[in-house]
Amino acid sequence: MAFSRKFAALGTVLAGTLMFTGCSGGSGTTEIKDASSDFGFQETGFPIVSKTLDLTFSGTKSALAPDYNTMTVVKEWEKATNVHVNWENLPETVFKEKKNLILASGDLPDAFFNSGLTDAEIATYSASGTLIPLEGLIEKNAPNLSKLLSERPDIKAAITSSDGHIYSLPSIEELGLVQFPNELAINTTWLKKLNIPMPKTIDEFHDALLAFKTQDASGTGKTIPLSFMPGSWCGDIVDLIAALGGVPDNMDHRIVQDDKVIFTPTQDGYKKAIQTLHEWYKEGLIDPESFSQDDKAYLAKGKAATENLGSFVWWEIPEMVGADRADSYSLVPALEGVDGKRLVSQSNNQEIARGAFAITRTNKYPAATMRWADNLYDPIQSAQANWGPIGETLQKDASGILTQIPAPAGTSEGERRQKVAPGGPKANTAENFKNVVAPEPRAAQRQKTVEENYKPFAANDGYPPVALSTEELQQIGTIETDAASLVKQNMAKWIVSGGIEQEWDGYISQLKNIGVDKMIEVYQQGYDRYKTNS
Numbered sequence: 001m002a003f004s005r006k007f008a009a010l011g012t013v014l015a016g017t018l019m020f021t022g023c024s025g026g027s028g029t030t031e032i033k034d035a036s037s038d039f040g041f042q043e044t045g046f047p048i049v050s051k052t053l054d055l056t057f058s059g060t061k062s063a064l065a066p067d068y069n070t071m072t073v074v075k076e077w078e079k080a081t082n083v084h085v086n087w088e089n090l091p092e093t094v095f096k097e098k099k100n101l102i103l104a105s106g107d108l109p110d111a112f113f114n115s116g117l118t119d120a121e122i123a124t125y126s127a128s129g130t131l132i133p134l135e136g137l138i139e140k141n142a143p144n145l146s147k148l149l150s151e152r153p154d155i156k157a158a159i160t161s162s163d164g165h166i167y168s169l170p171s172i173e174e175l176g177l178v179q180f181p182n183e184l185a186i187n188t189t190w191l192k193k194l195n196i197p198m199p200k201t202i203d204e205f206h207d208a209l210l211a212f213k214t215q216d217a218s219g220t221g222k223t224i225p226l227s228f229m230p231g232s233w234c235g236d237i238v239d240l241i242a243a244l245g246g247v248p249d250n251m252d253h254r255i256v257q258d259d260k261v262i263f264t265p266t267q268d269g270y271k272k273a274i275q276t277l278h279e280w281y282k283e284g285l286i287d288p289e290s291f292s293q294d295d296k297a298y299l300a301k302g303k304a305a306t307e308n309l310g311s312f313v314w315w316e317i318p319e320m321v322g323a324d325r326a327d328s329y330s331l332v333p334a335l336e337g338v339d340g341k342r343l344v345s346q347s348n349n350q351e352i353a354r355g356a357f358a359i360t361r362t363n364k365y366p367a368a369t370m371r372w373a374d375n376l377y378d379p380i381q382s383a384q385a386n387w388g389p390i391g392e393t394l395q396k397d398a399s400g401i402l403t404q405i406p407a408p409a410g411t412s413e414g415e416r417r418q419k420v421a422p423g424g425p426k427a428n429t430a431e432n433f434k435n436v437v438a439p440e441p442r443a444a445q446r447q448k449t450v451e452e453n454y455k456p457f458a459a460n461d462g463y464p465p466v467a468l469s470t471e472e473l474q475q476i477g478t479i480e481t482d483a484a485s486l487v488k489q490n491m492a493k494w495i496v497s498g499g500i501e502q503e504w505d506g507y508i509s510q511l512k513n514i515g516v517d518k519m520i521e522v523y524q525q526g527y528d529r530y531k532t533n534s
Contacts, residue, residue, distance in 0.1 A: 036368040047082035058109035060116040061089040062418035133165040142374035162469035171356035178349035181234035190217040202243040218308035227287035234315040238345040243337035245273030248345035248459040255460040291492040343459035357425040383437040388420035404440040479515040
């Protein structure tokens, strides 16, 4: 940690130190000492402090992101605020392994940026006092965020914990896209080569994959008809499960239909879909590595030297196969399923996400830290946090609206964004997309795709941003982990090796013994409470 942060508040409270009072969950009232004034803290304007203040942030970052301090927009933030951040942000998979050690240690960062903390972790570590309540700091030191929460009570409700406190700040991007992240694409060059029309039904899709395999559409002897990543936020085959079994699904396996919370892997339609996918696997239509590959291996598969991938599921085509190969693929329309219906699965991804930023108890400068975070809720800063700096990735058009500068040839918009935009606390609201920043071209196109091809066939509602209580989270934490593990293991085993018919009843009994019924009961009561309050 920085020298200035470690020693500025030792001993007695120094003259001019600000004082806050906050409730640390069940541990009672905790006095929060603030020494921001030691660095010439200003309540308004810039810089935030007259003497450079060092803070340390931890959390997640994109796998392609460089050291944040090399990013243009981060350099601009430091120049404007006079706050220097020591970034200890790690790729998500690495941070996931280390965050519990970080949280349990006495050597906490000043704040978590792109926190990577689950709702359960936020509840646990706010109750212990590791994360401090923020609503007082927001009211006094965050005019941008305060204005937003006043105008948007739904956002305030989404980030307010069941004890009435706010422990983490939101990240908002209201484009209507994240609810439908799993786009199924197919190699149209191969379809034309084999004189096959674009599939419109699940049977036609199967037959196209079979033709890719039997006729070796790639000409390599290593044609991969279909590859995917079950459990991935945007690479899952939930819509194939819906088409094959009549049950929409998502990565949480938790959907809402007619205000009823449903755990999909216990439904007969889910069983039916897995049975059929096993038949597809036996026919050689499914990539055997689908159940073991990570993002890096999966994305590399689409960019292999010789094109050998027939169909895949991902957020967008260019990111998967590269800009040069993107024209060889098109999105498959919502397929008519075995029951004659076109069903599209809706995820639980939220446009108002908790956990973008949280301040820890060891932070001696929470007022300055909150002012630093609030700067990112300025609409212009929010746009840059999300897409990168003006002049590099964004430019103003004749009407003053920020628009996307096209990415260099050979680089996808998604790849560039990971390298230049740090994310974190921000608010790109639907209103801001009209008045401040235009959706990037790929997002605008995706909005059109969602409106035309997915939304009309949404077969379920997503589970809303319910803030479960600490007690509720404790009740379901172990159940959810154990159930997810059992479902994942069996899905892979049954698709690859079969056996679901003989093992289904025992599997359902295992899930009941784990406590899945209790888990759904808790989610249902949380959902009912949310509906009543909203």
